[in-house]
Amino acid sequence: MTPLRLAVVGHTNTGKTSLLRTLARRRDFGDVSPSPATTRRVEPLALLAGGEEVAVLLDTPGLEDSIGLLEAIDAMRHDRREDPQTSIERFLASEEARRRFPQEVAALEAARSADLLLVVIDARDRVRPRHLDELEVLRRCGRPVVPLLNFVAAEGADAEAWRGGLARLGLHAVASFDVVVYDAEDEARLLEAVRTLAPDHRGAIDRLLEDRRVRRDSIRRATAAALGDLLVDAASLVVEVMPAPRGDPAIRRRLEEDAGEALRERLRTLERRTHLEVLALAGFDAADAKVAEAALADLSIGIDLFSPEALRAMGFTAATGAAAGAATGAAIDLAVGGLSLGAAAAIGAVIGGTLGAAGRQARRLLLLARGGREVTAGDPTLLLLLRRAMTLVRGLEIRGHAAVEPLAVGTTPGKDASRREDERLAAIVMPLLRAARSRLGHPAGEAGTSASREDLRREVARAIEDALRPR
Numbered sequence: 001m002t003p004l005r006l007a008v009v010g011h012t013n014t015g016k017t018s019l020l021r022t023l024a025r026r027r028d029f030g031d032v033s034p035s036p037a038t039t040r041r042v043e044p045l046a047l048l049a050g051g052e053e054v055a056v057l058l059d060t061p062g063l064e065d066s067i068g069l070l071e072a073i074d075a076m077r078h079d080r081r082e083d084p085q086t087s088i089e090r091f092l093a094s095e096e097a098r099r100r101f102p103q104e105v106a107a108l109e110a111a112r113s114a115d116l117l118l119v120v121i122d123a124r125d126r127v128r129p130r131h132l133d134e135l136e137v138l139r140r141c142g143r144p145v146v147p148l149l150n151f152v153a154a155e156g157a158d159a160e161a162w163r164g165g166l167a168r169l170g171l172h173a174v175a176s177f178d179v180v181v182y183d184a185e186d187e188a189r190l191l192e193a194v195r196t197l198a199p200d201h202r203g204a205i206d207r208l209l210e211d212r213r214v215r216r217d218s219i220r221r222a223t224a225a226a227l228g229d230l231l232v233d234a235a236s237l238v239v240e241v242m243p244a245p246r247g248d249p250a251i252r253r254r255l256e257e258d259a260g261e262a263l264r265e266r267l268r269t270l271e272r273r274t275h276l277e278v279l280a281l282a283g284f285d286a287a288d289a290k291v292a293e294a295a296l297a298d299l300s301i302g303i304d305l306f307s308p309e310a311l312r313a314m315g316f317t318a319a320t321g322a323a324a325g326a327a328t329g330a331a332i333d334l335a336v337g338g339l340s341l342g343a344a345a346a347i348g349a350v351i352g353g354t355l356g357a358a359g360r361q362a363r364r365l366l367l368l369a370r371g372g373r374e375v376t377a378g379d380p381t382l383l384l385l386l387r388r389a390m391t392l393v394r395g396l397e398i399r400g401h402a403a404v405e406p407l408a409v410g411t412t413p414g415k416d417a418s419r420r421e422d423e424r425l426a427a428i429v430m431p432l433l434r435a436a437r438s439r440l441g442h443p444a445g446e447a448g449t450s451a452s453r454e455d456l457r458r459e460v461a462r463a464i465e466d467a468l469r470p471r
Contacts, residue, residue: 003046004055004201006194007114007143009107011134012062014122015150018179020045020057022400023187025283042110049211054204057118058110061103066134069104072097073137084140088112111141116198123149123157123176127165135169144197147174148190153181173197182400184216184470219281220468221461226281227389228461230274231429232453234377234385235436237270239263241373252373259375267377268305271385275301275392282396301392305384382433383426390422393468425467432460 008016020026024045047055063069076094077087088108091097097105111117117138121131138145147166152159159176166174175190177183188209195205239259244252377385436456 001201001204003053004116004194004198004204005058005114006055006116006118007058007060007107007111008118008120009060009111009138010063010120011066011122011130012064014062014120015179016062016120017059018400019118019120019148019150019177020059022177022179022182023047023057042106047208049204049207052207054208055201058114060107060110063104063107063134063137065101065104066130066137069101070133070137072100073140085142088137088140088142108137108141111138111143114143115201116144116146116194117141118194119145119147120150121147121162123152123159123162124154126158127162131165132169135166135171145171145173146190146193146197147171149174149176151178151180152176152186153178153183179400182398184212187212220465222281223278223393224461224465224468225457226274226277227386227393227464228457228459230270230389231382231386231433231460232436232457234267234270235382235433236453237263237266237377239266239375241375243372256373256375259373263375263377264306267381267385271305271388274389278389278392278396282399284396284399301388301395305388376437379430379434383430386426386429387422390425390464390467397468421467425463428463429460432456432463 008019010016024047026045041061043059045057045059046053047057073087073091076090089112092105092108092112119135119138125131135145135147147162149157149159149162151157163174166172173193173196175186175193177186177190191205191209191212195202198205239262241252241255241259244255436453439452
């Protein structure tokens with residue numbers, strides 16, 4: 001069957017191109033700008049389900065002068081009883097129309113070629129005569145009309161007033177959407193409204209709805225797996241501090257500081273890599289590093305992991321012990337320090353006989369017995385990594401692909417519920433990460449470690465996926 005053709009029409013600067021970007025999960029489609037009349041020609045964009053093209057969206061230029069447009073169309077009517085579509089066709093065929101209304105002609109020709117019209121309305125506007133004239137012109141195109149209220153999450157939007165005004169015009173299949181603050185349920189309701197008014201294409205819309213659901217589940221699983229890798233890898237990182245010559249305390253402090261900074265840098269690298277992976281999974285052009293890093297900055301996630309700003313953004317305060325631990329980014333493990341060299345050697349021989357001469361535990365005991373140290377990520381740092389990762393994921397879940405304004409941490413809908421859920425998640429995940437730190441603080445691939453690492457990653461990922469699942 002021929003794909004469903006949807007013309008996206010309406011007044012200039014109401015977010016038509018932004019709607020296409022968000023529906024197609026494409027940040028690279030068209031130009032989005034607060035300046036009017038950014039779209040100058042009709043641009044098609046395919047929607048796929050299972051790799052098959054099931055619908056084509058037509059992005060159209062804005063109707064800038066709807067009052068003049070309706071007057072010009074009415075002036076060409078030969079009889080008031082004439083079929084409205086005939087007057088539209090006569091208007092489109094005239095030289096005057098193409099000279100005076102080039103953008104409007106392009107939009108109306110696309111509307112006439114479509115199966116259904118999505119009329120995008122900025123819900124922040126008040127109902128004005130120009131809106132009524134636009135709707136009248138579009139109704140005369142003879143295609144089913146779905147009014148779509150955009151920017152409904154913005155301050156000053158009045159969706160109810162618009163619904164009342166549209167009902168008086170006989171338009172009741174009204175959808176609400178927001179191309180900046182994305183809502184999967186609003187998207188589903190929009191597609192269901194299209195399904196109702198395009199009965200010949202119901203199967204295609206059903207496939208698209210199912211494809212969207214499957215894709216969300218797949219992204220959620222992949223995202224949870226990426227975060228599981230990040231957290232278990234971070235928990236099992238170890239930087240060794242060699243013994244200071246002659247036990248010099250000043251040299252020891254410097255070696256410990258250098259090791260702490262080396263650990264912090266490795267944690268930053270791990271986090272950045274995971275954040276870019278999460279952006280790519282959400283369709284935010286992570287292949288383009290500049291775009292990806294800009295999106296991270298928009299979410300206040302791009303702030304350096306160990307900066308005071310990052311701590312404040314995640315709810316830590318400088319007065320808390322947690323903040324102090326996170327600021328240093330590491331806890332120094334001294335738990336088995338102070339053994340005599342002979343005792344360490346004896347213990348090392350026993351462990352070496354069990355795990356092999358190069359076993360990590362034997363090397364670790366020898367290092368500590370000789371006055372060395374190990375630096376690992378402390379609980380506050382692991383909790384900070386978890387909070388930042390969840391903040392990024394939750395922010396991207398509601399971030400439309402046309403968003404150009406920063407989405408600040410702490411302003412997302414359902415903030416309190418998300419925080420409670422993340423506290424429950426931390427209660428499950430932190431014991432797993434402590435286990436990773438104690439059991440896996442050695443190179444991956446050593447005998448007996450790979451299964452434990454994979455098991456812990458799966459458990460952490462399972463808990464994260466459950467926390468991200470809609471309630």
